[in-house]
Amino acid sequence: MSALASSTLKFALPFTLLASSALADVNVYSYRQPELIAPLTEAFTEETGIKVNVAYLVEGLTERLKAEGDRSPADVILTVDIARLTEAVDAGVTQPLMTDTLAKNIPAEFHDPEGNWWGVTTRARIVYASKERVPEGAVTTYEDLADPKWKGRICTRSGMHTYMIGLTSAYVVHHGPEETKAWLQGLKDNLARRPQGDDRAQVKAIWAGECDISLGNTYYMGEMLADEEQRVWADTVRLDFPRFDVEGGGTHVNISGVALTKASRNKEEAIQFIEFLTSHHAQEIYAEANSEYPVVPGTEASDLVKSWGELHPDNVSLKQLADERPDALRLTEEVDYDG
The missing domain is CATH 3.40.190.10 (Periplasmic binding protein-like II)
Structure with missing residues (x-):
């Protein structure tokens, strides 16, 4: 056979x-x-x-x-x-x-x-937050991630990764290119380290004390909990479901x-x-x-x-995400997010 x-x-x-x-x-x-x-x-x-x-x-x-x-x-x-x-x-x-x-x-x-x-x-792209260092309810919107109060406290993977570009595309739909560029710059300014690794690597960084919050897809929590080594990282974080701060805005999916x-x-x-x-x-x-x-x-x-919590999906269509992808890529490059 x-x-x-x-x-x-x-x-x-x-x-x-x-x-x-x-x-x-x-x-x-x-x-x-x-x-x-x-x-x-x-x-x-x-x-x-x-x-x-x-x-x-x-x-x-x-x-x-x-x-x-x-x-x-x-x-x-x-x-x-x-x-x-x-x-x-x-x-x-x-x-x-x-x-x-x-x-x-x-x-x-x-x-x-x-x-x-x-x-x-x-799958939803949400915030992984340190249970010890980030109070519940501290992150309620994606817009809030660019607030200077988070300076030196955020970890993310490459801004050019398709998961990050999807979120940025949704931001463009809701706020337009100019505001999205400012948001990307603010998010970059709040990074604790240069973007690197996958979504699980960001949770590991929270566990190690390198940062306090990160962006990640929901299903990674399931993968980490199923792994003996990574379960330790997962146990240190909570999933928060931020929404876009606009009428009808929800959690990016x-x-x-x-x-x-x-x-x-x-x-x-x-x-x-x-x-x-x-x-x-x-x-x-x-x-x-x-x-x-x-x-x-x-x-x-x-x-x-x-x-993990109740999901309220964003009202942006998948076609809109696809249409705004070129702008999202361009804006990410313009702020040199990964630099």
């Missing part, structure tokens, strides 16, 4: 090998970690008998699809952040998909109007999402898999495994996620 006979590949295999898979299989390119995808693919195979082969990529997903062209074995891409989904669509490596099931299950704000991509979970590739050879099976991801069963599995929020109405987040 070949390696592709298993329901999920634990590591990225040569793409020529993936191309030899049976027509009844679904081939997925994913940036998401194997342990987060396996429960979904196994449940789908159990329910339908269709095998799922996943190639796990660290970077270059869109570039890989462009290079492979019509010969690509991939049927589906599964990735995070509206920017990465939009990148794939703009590169012409996906195709529109619209079915009654998808339109019924996924609210309009969580999918492309033309069906080029579909959200499957959401982004998505993990899925799209059908332009070169899909197993389209019928791929559509079944994508629709499965929007079922209540799959939403519960995915949200539990990822410590994220389901997008399908009527599906609850896990008890762990609900214990």
